[in-house]
Amino acid sequence: MKIGIVLYPTFGGSGVVATELGKALAAKGHQVHFITYSQPVRLGSFRENIFYHEVSVSDYPLFDFQPYETELTSKMVDVVRNEKLDLLHVHYAIPHASAAFMAKMILRSQGIEIPFVTTLHGTDITLVGKDPSFEPVITFCINESDAVTAVSHSLKEATYEHFKVTRHIDVIHNFIVPNNETKEGLNNTRLKYALANEPILCHISNFRKVKRVEDVIRIFEKVNAELPSKLIMVGDGPERYSCEQLARKLNLCDKILFLGKLRDTAHVLEIADVFLLPSETESFGLAALEAMAQSVPVISSNTGGLAEVNKHGFSGFLSNVGDVDDMAKNAIALLQPDQMMQFKENALAQANLFSLAAILPQYEQIYSNLVPKILR
Numbered sequence: 217m218k219i220g221i222v223l224y225p226t227f228g229g230s231g232v233v234a235t236e237l238g239k240a241l242a243a244k245g246h247q248v249h250f251i252t253y254s255q256p257v258r259l260g261s262f263r264e265n266i267f268y269h270e271v272s273v274s275d276y277p278l279f280d281f282q283p284y285e286t287e288l289t290s291k292m293v294d295v296v297r298n299e300k301l302d303l304l305h306v307h308y309a310i311p312h313a314s315a316a317f318m319a320k321m322i323l324r325s326q327g328i329e330i331p332f333v334t335t336l337h338g339t340d341i342t343l344v345g346k347d348p349s350f351e352p353v354i355t356f357c358i359n360e361s362d363a364v365t366a367v368s369h370s371l372k373e374a375t376y377e378h379f380k381v382t383r384h385i386d387v388i389h390n391f392i393v394p395n396n397e398t399k400e401g402l403n404n405t406r407l408k409y410a411l412a413n414e415p416i417l418c419h420i421s422n423f424r425k426v427k428r429v430e431d432v433i434r435i436f437e438k439v440n441a442e443l444p445s446k447l448i449m450v451g452d453g454p455e456r457y458s459c460e461q462l463a464r465k466l467n468l469c470d471k472i473l474f475l476g477k478l479r480d481t482a483h484v485l486e487i488a489d490v491f492l493l494p495s496e497t498e499s500f501g502l503a504a505l506e507a508m509a510q511s512v513p514v515i516s517s518n519t520g521g522l523a524e525v526n527k528h529g530f531s532g533f534l535s536n537v538g539d540v541d542d543m544a545k546n547a548i549a550l551l552q553p554d555q556m557m558q559f560k561e562n563a564l565a566q567a568n569l570f571s572l573a574a575i576l577p578q579y580e581q582i583y584s585n586l587v588p589k590i591l592r
Contacts, residue, residue, distance in 0.1 A: 217583060218247045220295055222288070222306040222316065225256040228422065229390070229502040230337035232258050233367070234307040236393050240576050242266045249295055253284070257479060269295050285311040285318075292319040296330050302587045304332040305579075309340040310350060313357035331362035331586040336385075338367070338499025338520075339426075341375050355379045363582050368521030371499040386582065389524070390502050391575035392509040392567055406487040409473065410446040415551045417445055418488035418512070420481050420503050421495075423453030428517075430455070431494040431540050433462045433472070435515070438544035440471055443551055447472045450484055485510035489556065490547050493517070496537055501525045508532075508567035513559040515547045531566035532559065 219241060223234035235258040238248040242265035249267045250256060259268070271291045273282045292315060295301060304319070306312035316332040323330050334357065341354075358364055358381050365388045366372040372385045410416050417436055421427040429449075436447040449459065449472060456474065463472045478484065485491070491507035493516040498504075500521040504514045508525075514532035516522050528534045533546035550559055 217303065217587065218249070218299060218301045219583070220249045220251055220292065220299075220301045220304045222251045222292065222304065222312045223256065224308055225250075225252045225254050225259075229500065230308045230335075230340075231256060232502065233337070233390050234305075234335075235259055236391070236572075237305075237576070237579065238266065239263065240393075240572055241579075244576075249299055249301060251288070251291055251295055267299070285315050288312070288315045289318045289322070292316065293322050296323055297326070297328060301330065303583055304330055305335065305583075306332060307335045308337050309334060309354050309357065313361060314353050317357050317360050333363045333365065333582055333586070334358060334361040335388075336364065336366045336371055336375060336499075338371060338497075341371060341378065341499070351379065355381060359383045362586050365579075365582065367500040368524050370521040370524065374499075374520075386578075388575060388578045388582075389570055390500050390505060391570050391572045392505055393572055402486055405483070409448065409487065411444075413444075415439075415443060415445045415489040416487055417447045417490045417492055417547065418450070418484060418507070419447070419492045420450040420484070420507075421453070421493075423451050423455040423459070425455060426496045427455070428494045428496055428538070429459050430462055431538065431543075432492045433459055433466065433468070434540045435492055435494065435544045435547060436472065437466050437468060438540065439547050439551070440468070442548050445471070445551075448484055448488065449474045450476075450478055450481055452477050481506065482510060485512055488512045490515055490550055491532075492543070492547070493522070494535075494537070494540070494543055495519060495522070498522045504532075505567055505570055508563040511560040511564040513550050513563045515543050515550070517543075525566075525570070527562075527566055530559075531563040 221238045224231045235256040242248045247265050251269045253271045271288050273284050273287050304316050306316045313334045364383050364385045366385050367390050369387050372387050419432045423429050463469050485507050491512045491514045493504050498520045504525050514526045516526050517537045518534035526532045535542040
């Protein structure tokens with residue numbers, strides 16, 4: 217099958233999942249065409265069956281804001297027509313679903329039928345989508361999609377709650393990609409960041425307000441007061457400066473490391489003991505799943521889809537949003553020697569429920585339903 221994947225090529229969860237999905241499909245023999253404005257950060261080097269089509273946005277002085285949606289639509293039409301694609305799979309509703317609908321109508325006028333799948337990832341529904349100026353377009357494009365998926369039951373419910381959606385939505389959870397690298401020298405790496413008896417806590421995000429990154433610092437302050445520890449903060453964004461200021465105010469600069477953006481976060485997670493994710497909302501919690509895949513238990517809020525990923529009392533603990541006292545208490549409990557190894561084993565077992573091998577066939581079934589002559 218020839219599949220076009222439209223995505224944001226960034227570090228965000230939707231871009232990561234879309235890229236890894238495309239790579240997995242290509243490995244199974246499907247021909248995958250990525251369509252976006254720059255090469256996806258997780259795409260990596262040359263791979264068989266993978267093609268990249270860049271959407272170049274023209275810089276016309278007439279426009280205050282360049283018409284990316286129009287340029288994207290034109291590129292989708294061009295790729296479908298010339299590469300003979302069988303299906304488009306767009307990740308994130310804005311503006312990819314609307315561009316896919318326009319492309320479908322243009323191609324239909326040329327005698328070409330192309331189905332498109334829309335995958336909802338989170339803030340396209342729970343944050344941006346709630347803006348009244350976007351609602352009519354999002355509702356229309358979801359209903360006009362040939363198939364719709366959401367990454368959690370929580371997100372599916374939120375979509376039906378906030379939009380007049382009549383289309384059936386399939387829940388297909390996010391997944392983890394197997395890491396076949398050896399972990400030789402792991403202890404030596406760990407000692408570069410913490411003393412042998414110091415636990416390492418970790419947080420990875422885009423440092424937006426919704427991630428409540430200052431809560432991460434305040435949780436760590438309480439944990440460190442009981443158990444001398446280190447905190448590794450990975451990522452960047454608008455809230456990073458306030459976090460650095462808070463760390464200075466609390467005299468924790470020698471305890472907290474801000475590493476900035478990293479392409480490969482697995483190596484950081486490998487040396488961590490606890491992952492902190494106190495978000496205001498999470499449609500799924502891919503960062504938590506990636507931590508558990510490295511045998512790192514998770515302390516998180518109980519919002520959105522996080523309860524579908526992080527099992528309370530098994531792979532970690534859930535607390536109410538903003539309850540830093542409870543999160544700190546749970547982190548301290550996890551870090552006790554008689555608890556740590558069991559929770560690490562449980563975290564990995566929970567992550568394995570979201571394996572690529574379990575999730576990929578669900579997407580292939582969606583495709584098969586839309587293009588039966590290809591896969592049957």
